[in-house]
Amino acid sequence: MTPQEIAALLVDRFGSRILECKPDEVNPWSVVEPAAILEVSQFLRADDRTSMDHLELLGGIDYKDRIEVVYILYSMKQHHRYTLKCRLPREAPAIHTVESVWGVANWHEREAYDMFGIVFEGHSDMRRILCPDDWEGYPLRKDYKYPKSYRDMPV
Amino acid sequence: MEVDFSGDVMTLNMGPQHPSTHGVLRLELKTDGEIVAEAIPHIGYLHRCFEKHVENVDYPGVIPYTDRMDYCAAMNMELGYVLTVEKLMGIQVNNRVRCIRIIMAELDRIASHLIAAGTYGNDIGSFTPFLWCFRDRETILDLFEETCGARLLYNYNWIGGLMFDFKPGFEKKVIEFIDYFEPQVDNLNRILSDNFIFVKRTATVGIMSPEVAINYGVTGPNLRGSGVKFDVRKDEPYLGYQDIDFEVAVGKGEHGPIGSCWDRYMVRIREVKESCKIIRQTVAQLTPGDVRESIPKRVKPPAGEVYMRTECPRGELGYYIVSDGGLKPYRLKVKSPCFTVMSAFQEVSRGSMIADVVAILGSFDIVLGEIDR
Amino acid sequence: MESIAQLLRLIPKYDKLPGMAQAIIPVLVSCIVIFALLALAVLFLVWMERKVSAHIQDRLGPMYVGGWHGWAQTIADALKLLLKEDIVPAATDKLLFKMAPFIVFLGAFAAFVVVPFGASSFVTDLNIGVLYIVAVGSLSVIGIIMAGWASNNKYSLYGGMRAAAQIISYEIPSAIAIMTVIIPVGSLSMVDIVNAQKGGIQHWFLFRNPFIFLAFIVYFVASLAEVNRTPFDIPEAESELVAGYHTEYSGMRFAFFFLAEYANMFLVASVATTLFLGGWTQVLPSSIAHQFIPGPILFFLKALLLIFIQMWLRWSLPRLRVDQLMYLSWKVLLPISLVLVLGVGWLAVYW
Numbered sequence: 001m002t003p004q005e006i007a008a009l010l011v012d013r014f015g016s017r018i019l020e021c022k023p024d025e026v027n028p029w030s031v032v033e034p035a036a037i038l039e040v041s042q043f044l045r046a047d048d049r050t051s052m053d054h055l056e057l058l059g060g061i062d063y064k065d066r067i068e069v070v071y072i073l074y075s076m077k078q079h080h081r082y083t084l085k086c087r088l089p090r091e092a093p094a095i096h097t098v099e100s101v102w103g104v105a106n107w108h109e110r111e112a113y114d115m116f117g118i119v120f121e122g123h124s125d126m127r128r129i130l131c132p133d134d135w136e137g138y139p140l141r142k143d144y145k146y147p148k149s150y151r152d153m154p155v
Numbered sequence: 156m157e158v159d160f161s162g163d164v165m166t167l168n169m170g171p172q173h174p175s176t177h178g179v180l181r182l183e184l185k186t187d188g189e190i191v192a193e194a195i196p197h198i199g200y201l202h203r204c205f206e207k208h209v210e211n212v213d214y215p216g217v218i219p220y221t222d223r224m225d226y227c228a229a230m231n232m233e234l235g236y237v238l239t240v241e242k243l244m245g246i247q248v249n250n251r252v253r254c255i256r257i258i259m260a261e262l263d264r265i266a267s268h269l270i271a272a273g274t275y276g277n278d279i280g281s282f283t284p285f286l287w288c289f290r291d292r293e294t295i296l297d298l299f300e301e302t303c304g305a306r307l308l309y310n311y312n313w314i315g316g317l318m319f320d321f322k323p324g325f326e327k328k329v330i331e332f333i334d335y336f337e338p339q340v341d342n343l344n345r346i347l348s349d350n351f352i353f354v355k356r357t358a359t360v361g362i363m364s365p366e367v368a369i370n371y372g373v374t375g376p377n378l379r380g381s382g383v384k385f386d387v388r389k390d391e392p393y394l395g396y397q398d399i400d401f402e403v404a405v406g407k408g409e410h411g412p413i414g415s416c417w418d419r420y421m422v423r424i425r426e427v428k429e430s431c432k433i434i435r436q437t438v439a440q441l442t443p444g445d446v447r448e449s450i451p452k453r454v455k456p457p458a459g460e461v462y463m464r465t466e467c468p469r470g471e472l473g474y475y476i477v478s479d480g481g482l483k484p485y486r487l488k489v490k491s492p493c494f495t496v497m498s499a500f501q502e503v504s505r506g507s508m509i510a511d512v513v514a515i516l517g518s519f520d521i522v523l524g525e526i527d528r
Numbered sequence: 529m530e531s532i533a534q535l536l537r538l539i540p541k542y543d544k545l546p547g548m549a550q551a552i553i554p555v556l557v558s559c560i561v562i563f564a565l566l567a568l569a570v571l572f573l574v575w576m577e578r579k580v581s582a583h584i585q586d587r588l589g590p591m592y593v594g595g596w597h598g599w600a601q602t603i604a605d606a607l608k609l610l611l612k613e614d615i616v617p618a619a620t621d622k623l624l625f626k627m628a629p630f631i632v633f634l635g636a637f638a639a640f641v642v643v644p645f646g647a648s649s650f651v652t653d654l655n656i657g658v659l660y661i662v663a664v665g666s667l668s669v670i671g672i673i674m675a676g677w678a679s680n681n682k683y684s685l686y687g688g689m690r691a692a693a694q695i696i697s698y699e700i701p702s703a704i705a706i707m708t709v710i711i712p713v714g715s716l717s718m719v720d721i722v723n724a725q726k727g728g729i730q731h732w733f734l735f736r737n738p739f740i741f742l743a744f745i746v747y748f749v750a751s752l753a754e755v756n757r758t759p760f761d762i763p764e765a766e767s768e769l770v771a772g773y774h775t776e777y778s779g780m781r782f783a784f785f786f787l788a789e790y791a792n793m794f795l796v797a798s799v800a801t802t803l804f805l806g807g808w809t810q811v812l813p814s815s816i817a818h819q820f821i822p823g824p825i826l827f828f829l830k831a832l833l834l835i836f837i838q839m840w841l842r843w844s845l846p847r848l849r850v851d852q853l854m855y856l857s858w859k860v861l862l863p864i865s866l867v868l869v870l871g872v873g874w875l876a877v878y879w
Contacts, residue, residue, distance in 0.1 A: 025459060025460070026242065026243065026459060026460070026461050027459075027460050027461050027462050029460075053369050053370075054369060054372060055372055056372070056462075056464070056471075056473055056490055057462065057473055057475055057488060057490040059475065059486075059488040061477055061485075061486045061488075062486075070475070070488075072462055072473075072475065072490075076369060076383075076385060079390060079391070081462075083462070102370060102371075102372065103367075103370040103371045103372075103498070103499070103502070104370070104371045104372030104495050104498055104499075106498055107494065107495070107497070107498035115206075128199075129198060129199060130198065130199040130202040130527060130528075131199060131202065132199070139204060139207055140206060140207055144207075
C-alpha cells in the first residue's frame with residue numbers, strides 16, 4: 001500500500017480522531033489523537049491490508065509548545081512503512097501504552113519516560129531504564145537543567 | 156517448559172563487572188535451584204547521552220559520536236547516519252564512493268562477526284577460536300588503519316563522500332585477504348561450529364520462535380536465526396545492494412529446533428562468507444573518481460524529518476532525524492538493534508538453566524555501547 | 529627407598545642411631561626427594577602448558593624469561609606469587625581457610641609414593657598399591673569442600689559443592705576401569721602390574737585386550753574430570769556465573785591450588801602409564817633390543833605424551849554443562865566400564 005492509501009484508510013476508519021495527514025513527505029506521517037492510539041495501533045497490526053507487525057521506533061520529541069510521541073511502523077509482509085504521531089501537552093504528558101500490541105514497545109516506552117517524562121498508562125514496568133532510578137529531571141527535554149550533583153557526587 | 160516456582164526463589168546477580176556479559180550489563184537472575192525463573196536485564200551503565208550531545212554539534216560533527224555507539228562495527232554506524240542525512244538532503248554520491256562504502260561496511264561486518272564468534276566460543280569454554288578470530292581480524296584492522304588512520308573508530312564516512320580515498324594497491328590487498336580468509340572460516344567451523352560439545356550446549360537452548368522475534372522487533376542475525384528471511388539489504392536496498400548477488404543466510408535448525416543459539420551463531424558465520432562474495436563483486440565494480448566531490452560546503456538540510464535504516468552486523472539500525480532547517484539536528488533518535496533484542500532476552504531465557512543464560516546472551520551478540528548510547 | 533636407605537648407611541655413625549630413627553629417616557628422605565622431583569615436574573608442566581596453548585592458538589608463549597623460549601617463566605611466576613600479600617578475608621574460618629590448599633595438594637602428593645618410576649625407583653611397593661591410589665586420590669575432595677566453605681562466600685560454596693560432586697561421580701568409572709587391568713594381573717601392587725607388561729609394546733595392556741583398550745579411554749576421560757580439566761572445568765570456569773572455590777585465595781595459597789592441579793595431572797598420567805602403557809618398561813619388543821633408555825626417563829616420556837594429549841584437549845574443546853557432565857558419568861561411562869569389567873573377566877576365564 002502506498003502512504004496515501006494508508007492515510008486514506010486511517011481517515012476512513014477513524015474519522016476525526018486522525019488530526020492531520022502528510023503522506024507526501026520524505027517520511028509520511030499522520031497525527032493521531034492520543035486517546036485513540038491503542039485502537040489505531042491494534043487496527044494497523046491486525047488488518048490484513050496494513051499488517052504493521054513491526055514497531056521500528058517509538059520516541060519522543062520535545063517541541064517548544066508540545067511533546068510528541070512518534071511511532072514508526074513497518075510491515076514485514078507488505079514492506080511498507082508509516083509513521084504515527086501523538087501530540088501531548090508539556091506538563092504531565094500521558095498516553096496509553098501500546099505494549100500489548102508490540103512487545104518491543106515495553107523498553108522503548110521506558111526510555112521515552114526516562115528521557116521526556118511521558119507517562120505510559122497501563123505499562124507493566126514504568127521506571128527509568130538508562131538513567132539511575134532516582135535521577136531527577138528528564139534529560140532530553142529542551143529546558144533540562146544539568147544537576148550540580150547526584151547523591152553528593154559532583155556531576 | 157512447565158516449572159512450578161513454589162520453592163524459594165533466590166536472586167543472583169550477574170553484576171555489571173563480569174567476564175561474560177559483553178560489556179557493562181547487569182542481569183538479575185531469579186533462580187529456583189538450577190532453573191532461571193526470570194532473567195531481568197538492567198542497562199544504563201554505559202549511557203553517554205548521545206542523543207543530547209548531537210543536538211549541540213553540527214551534522215558532520217555527529218559522525219565521531221556515531222562511531223562510539225557500536226564500537227565493534229563503527230563503519231556501519233557511520234554509514235547509517237550519513238545515508239540518513241543524504242536522504243534528507245537529496246545528495247547522490249558517485250560510483251567510487253558507493254563501492255568503497257560497501258567494501259568498508261562489509262569488511263567491518265566480517266570483523267564484527269569474528270568478534271561475536273570468538274567471544275561466544277570463549278563463553279562456552281573453547282579458548283582457541285577466540286585467538287584465531289582475532290588474528291584474522293587484525294588483518295582487517297590493518298587495512299582500515301592504512302586507509303583512514305584508525306583501527307577501531309574511524310570517522311571515515313562523511314556526508315556526501317569519504318574522508319580519504321583508497322591508497323593505490325588497496326584493492327589487491329583486500330582480495331588477497333579475502334582469498335586467505337575464506338578457508339579460515341572452514342577451520343573455524345571444524346573447531347567450533349561443528350564441535351559436538353558446542354552443539355550440545357547451544358542447539359537446544361534459547362529457542363526464539365519467529366512470532367516472539369517479530370513481536371519484540373528483533374532484526375538481523377537474531378531474526379534470521381529463527382528462520383525469518385529478512386535482510387534490509389534485500390528488502391529496502393540502499394547503496395546499490397540490489398545489483399549485487401548474495402544470499403541471505405537463514406537458520407535451518409540442523410541440530411535442534413529452529414531459533415536456537417546455534418542457529419543464530421551459524422547465521423553469522425554464513426554471513427561472513429556472503430560478505431566475502433559481496434566484497435569481491437564490489438571491488439570489480441570500482442571506478443576511478445573523486446571521493447570528496449559531493450561533499451557540501453555547509454550541511455544544512457531542509458526542515459523536515461526522515462527515517463532510514465541500514466543492516467549493521469547486529470541487526471537493523473535506524474536513524475530518525477528531525478531537522479528545523481538549521482546547522483544542528485533538532486532531534487536525532489537512534490533505533491539500535493541490540494536494544495530491541497535485549498528487550499526479548501527476558502522472554503527467551505525464562506525457564507533455562509543458569510549456564511544457558513550465558514549461552515543465550517552470547518548468541519544475541521550485544522554491544523552495550525549501542526544499547527545504552 | 530631401599531637405595532636411599534643404603535645410601536644413608538654410608539653416612540658415618542648412621543648405624544648408631546636408634547632403630548626407630550633408622551626406620552623413619554629413609555622414609556622422610558624419600559618423600560623429600562619425591563616432593564622435589566614433583567615440584568620440578570610441575571614447574572616444567574606449567575611452562576609446557578603455556579607453550580602448547582600458545583602454539584595451538586597461533587602465538588608464541590613465553591619467550592624472554594631465562595633466554596631460550598622462556599624456560600624460567602614458571603620460576604619467575606612462583607617468585608612473584610611468593611612475594612604477594614597474604615590476604616585472608618576477615619570473615620572466613622581461618623583455620624580451614626589456611627589448611628585447604630595443603631589438603632588438596634596432599635591428595636595428589638601422597639599417591640606418588642607407590643608409583644614406580646623405574647625398576648627400583650619407587651618409595652615403597654605396597655601390595656595394595658592401586659587401592660591406595662584410588663583411596664588417597666579422594667582426599668582432595670575434602671580440601672575443595674573446605675576451601676569452598678571457609679571462604680564465607682555463597683558462590684564459592686556453590687562452586688566447591690559442584691566440584692566435589694563432579695570428582696566423586698567420576699571416581700567410580702575410573703576405579704572400575706582400573707579393575708579391568710587388575711583382573712589379568714591378579715595383584716593390586718603397582719610393581720607387579722608393570723612387571724606383567726615387560727617385554728615390549730605388544731605386552732602392554734593397552735594392546736593386549738580390546739576391553740582394556742576401551743577401559744583406557746574410559747579411564748582417560750574420567751581422569752580428565754578428576755583433575756577439573758576442560759571439557760570438565762566447571763569448577764574453574766564457574767567465573768562464568770558464580771565464583772570458583774578458590775576465588776578468595778591469592779598469592780602462595782593460590783599457587784598451591786595451581787600446583788595441586790598440575791600434580792594431579794601428572795598423577796593421573798603416571799597411573800595411566802603404569803597401568804596401560806607399561807610403566808618404565810621398554811617400547812621395542814625385547815626380541816629386537818634391550819632397554820637402552822633408562823626406566824624413569826621412559827616413564828616420564830610416556831606420561832608426558834598423555835599430559836600433552838590432556839593439554840591438547842583443553843585448548844580445543846568447549847566446556848560441558850553441569851548436567852551434561854553428570855549424565856556422561858552416570859549414564860555413559862559407568863555402564864560402559866561395567867560391561868568392560870565383565871568382558872575382561874569372561875576373557876580371563878575362557879582364554
